[in-house]
Each structure stands twice: as structure tokens, then as C-alpha cells.
Amino acid sequence: MPRNTTKKSQTKSLKTVKEKLKELEACSIDDKKTRDLENSRMALMNILEDVEEARKKAEEEKEKTASIVRNLSDGLIVLDDKGKISLLNPQSEKILEIPQKEMVGKKIGDFEGVERMNPLFKLFKKELKSIFRKEIFIDKELILEVSTVPMIISGTEFGTIIILHDITREKTVERMKTEFVSLAAHQLRTPLSAIKWTIKMLLEGDAGEINESQRDLIEKSYQSNERMIGLINDLLDITRIEEGRYLYNPTLDDLINVTESVVKASQDTIKKKGVKFEFKKPPKRIPRVMMDTEKIRLAIQNLLENAIRYTPSGGKVTISIKSDKNKIEFQIGDTGVGIPKEQQLKIFSKFFRGSNVTKLETEGSGLGLFIAKNIIEAHGGKIWFESEEGKGSVFHFLLPVKKELEEFLKEF
């Protein structure tokens, strides 16, 4: 190829390239715009798609949540921050027999006089107090356990959920169990009294003279039988506590007198055990308290029996009573074996006995403190203790000085 020709053609082609480039440049400006536009459109579409997807997802989630709420076996009532009902599930409609549309937007306090709403009305008419597993009766056949849960999102409370949990079946089973124990205990009493009477007549010589070693054996069986009767009585007390028909005929009574009668009845046991005993009475008279005297006597007796039983001979048991115008405090301290720290939480449980005392002796049913706690609490009082293993225990109970019966007959 000749050189100049080449140059010429080179120049030409350069020109073409330049033009082309220009063309391309012009074109690319347009194209870039289009492409940008296209890109934006695509991005927008993507966003829209994402939004749609998110919306669908949210809808699905919402539907899922709604379906969970709808199909929960518990009734749910959702209230907004002003206490107005914003949602309730079919289960609550069924329980309350009021359709959702008649409930939404109203407050619980608006349902005065609506029969099935009455228990909830009573609970929440003034305020939405927080409640945990409170038992209520909607009617004779429907018992609920009500709890409230605050709805809190990032620190702000924007409403409350009321949960209505049906416990009718549990209650029925519980009642059947209680009735069974009660019936069994009653049935057991018949042969136990026959044994008691037969042995007693033997001991009294109704069947002729008995010699010393015979008497010794017969007395042992009599004692064992008495223990059995005591156990059955404890069981019966418990069934009555569980049936909620425990307190009977409360009257104004003096706790000092009641305590004295228990102490008097325990004199023999105190002497036999060889423990020192002191009853520190307050210098002034104490106010009389509404009480089921027999039951309070039983509570004190259980506390005193424990103190004597678990205090080694040479130890000391002290009872003291003090009062102000609102309450009376009973206190019983001992220098006994104490309650192991890790078991202190369980001490008022039914059938519970400390590991250190089960080693000590087999007697004791583990029911005494459970019964005492229920008696005191049924009177609107409270019971507590301090204890150190190896050093002793102090049990306290408080009884409120009140004259109103309503307050007194607290439900269990």
C-alpha cells in the first residue's frame, strides 16, 4: 500500500470516526437519558413490586395474626389506651354472648346491668387494674381465669389485652377430687371410731382385767389410732379449705384468750418434751377481732405443736402478742432445728416437710402450716417466718382489726 494513499485514507477514516463519535456522543446523550429513565422506571417498578410484596406480606402477617386471635381457645378483649374496646375474638363473643359490633368502641364501664358482663364490669368499672389469674364466675357452668396484659411497643403503652381463660373443666375435676377425699375421709372415720371405742373399752377393763404388758401394747395401738384420726381430720380440713367453705360463724373474740386456751391444752406436751415455755402478754388489753374462733385456735395449735415438736428438750418456745388499733400480731419463736434455707419457699405447701425434720421423726403430716396459712389468709391476715437451720424459727401472723364481715370472708 502506497504511503500517501494510506495517509489519505487514514485521514478519511479519522474524520469518519470523529463524526461517528460526535454522532455517537449526540446519540448517547439521548440514549443516556432514555437509559436513565428506563433505569428509574425499573427502579420504581422494583420498589413498587417490593412495596406490593411487603404489603402482601404484611397482609398475610395480619391475616395470620387475626387468624391466631380468632382461633385462640382463650377469649381476648383488646382495649385501646383510652380503655375503649378495639377488638374481641369470637371466643369472647361466645363467652359474653355479646356480638363484636355491640362491644367495639365502648368501655367496660358501659356495660352496667348486662348479666354476663357483670363480673368483668365489677373488676374493671373504675380502672383497668392489672390482674393475674383472677377467678370469676360468668354463670354457674362457666368459670374463667382473667388476666390483663399491657400492650407496650418501644416503651409506650397503647392499650391492654384482657385474657379470658376457661377453667370450668379444671374446677370440676378439682371439685370431684376434693369430694372424693372428703368422702373417703368420712368413710375412714367410721372404722376408726370403732377401733377407738373398742380399744378404750379394753383399757377401761370392760372385757376384764388386763396386765401391764397387755396395757402397754393396747395403749400403743390407741395412740396410733389417735394419730390416724388426726390425719383424717387434717385431710377433711383441707378438703373444706379447697371447697372454700371453711370459715364458719365469725364472732368478735380476744386473741389472748384463744391463745391461752391452746397453751393450757398443750401443757402436758410441753412438760413431756422438756422445753421451756413463755407467753409474753401485752401490758394492755388488745382489740377484739372478728374470727372463726375454732379455726384460729387450730392455727395457733398447729404453730405451737410444730414449735414444741421441733425444739429439742432444754430449748425454749416463746409466744408474744402485740397490737395497734389496726392489727394484731402473733409471734411464736423457738430454739429448734429450723428450716433449711433452700426449702423455706415450700414451707406452707400441702404435705411439705423439711428434710431435716423427716430424718428426725416420722410423725407429722405436712399439713399443719398449710392449714394455718389458709386460716389466717381467710381472715384477711398474713403469715410469715424467719428461720435458720440449727438455730430456730420465728413464725408471725397478723390479723386485721376489722368489724365488717364482707372484708373478713375473703374468698380463697
Next chain:
Amino acid sequence: MAKILLIEDEEIMIGLLQKKLVQSGYEVIVARNGLEGMDAMRKEKPDLVLLDIIMPKMTGFDVMEKKNEDKEIRDIPVIIISNSGQPVEIDKAKRMGVRDWLIKTEFDPQEVLEKVKKQIN
């Protein structure tokens, strides 16, 4: 000799109480349920009735109710001897005119005898 009517369905209890009461010089008539008890009360006019509560046919409460309706036997004193002894039951029985209430697991024959003596004198 004072006459005591024992209305009770438990054979062992009947045996024990009868033995104790006869030993102490009382005449004892036994009825094994409420119905028999009513008949015996009308026929024998006892000085005292020992009455169980839980019995077949007629309970002790039924017996008290019927007895209170009958002028002839209304004033015969009654002591309840029962396995149970709820304050509610005792109150109800006292309102029906019962003189005393003994819970079998809490009393023994000797104490029953003392209660009987108190009512008959």
C-alpha cells in the same frame, strides 16, 4: 331403769354402745334405721334417744323433723352421735332441739356415758 333408744346402723358401734350402757344399768333398745327408730320411739317412749345422722332410709335430721311434728314424742331428749361434726350440722341439729352432739372419733364410750347421765338426771 331408764330406757335408752339407740338409732344406729353400724353393727360394731351398736355392740359397743349397748354393752357399755347395759353395764351401767340402762335398758337399751336398738333400731337400725330411721324408720325403725320412729316406730320404736312411738311404741317404747324411751327416756333418751341416741341418734346417728347418716343412715339408710331416713337420716337423723329426717328423724328429728318427724319427731318434732309428733306431740307424743316431741319432748324426748336426743343426743346425736355422728362420724361427722361440721359446725353447720351441729347448729342445724341444735335448732331442731337436739340436746348434745358427739363426734364418734372425738369421744369414747366413757364420755358418752357421762353425757347420757347428764340428760337422764
